[in-house]
Amino acid sequence: MLHAVNxxxxxxxxxxxxxxxxxxxLIFRGVTGNRPPEARAAIARQVALYSLCVMMVALWAGSYILAFFGITxxxxxxxGGLVVALSGWHLLNAPERREARKQEEAAPAEGxxxxxxxxLTIPITTGPGxxxxxxxxxAGRPPLFAGLGWFFLGMTAAALAMTVVIWLTYHYADRLATLMGPHGTRTVxxxxxxxxxxxxxxxxxxxVDDVLGPLLAARVPARA
Incomplete structure (x- = not known):
């Protein structure tokens, strides 16, 4: 159970x-602002479900696809660590620029x-990042008999929780925009x-530990 929580x-x-x-x-609110509330609610549900599919496929099939191409x-x-860290760095320094790019991607599809x-799902909500x-x-899953089941449960729960958050924030986008305002959004x-x-x-x-660990372990006995 602890493995699932971790x-x-x-x-x-x-x-x-x-x-x-x-x-x-906030982008969802701008793109769907000219639609009736019932249509916006339906779109929010669809985006959440599509996002769940994207995350689940990437979580459980993505590493096998890469393995097919010989990527260790x-x-x-x-x-992946470099991409994620650099993405966070760029977003930390210029969040407005990234959100403006998303707005540009959404603009042609308003009609x-x-x-x-x-x-709305790809690339705005669950894009390449x-x-x-x-x-x-x-790809960080443990071996079959070393907690794989708990790992699968925990990661799947994370994807499901993320899906619920996407649905709630998109469904209540109007209230969220009024509550937070531009300053609050930038802070978050x-x-x-x-x-x-x-x-x-x-x-x-x-x-890096996966790469250097075996090399360092092999050199220690040689020196001894």
Missing amino acids: AFLLGFPALFSIVNPISGA LAALRVA ADDIALFP TISVAVTLG TRLAAFLLMCIGVQILIAG
């Missing part, structure tokens, strides 16, 4: 930081009939970015 405490903050549902809800777990952790999958984080998290975005950068560094450390 997996959840690792997965949920990482997903929350990269998804950033609060800023996403250590390489995935090093690359489309179906905007739930594109662009979320996919890379989910793949990296899933920066806090999430710092947490994301820390998680990326931790993943990077694990990858």
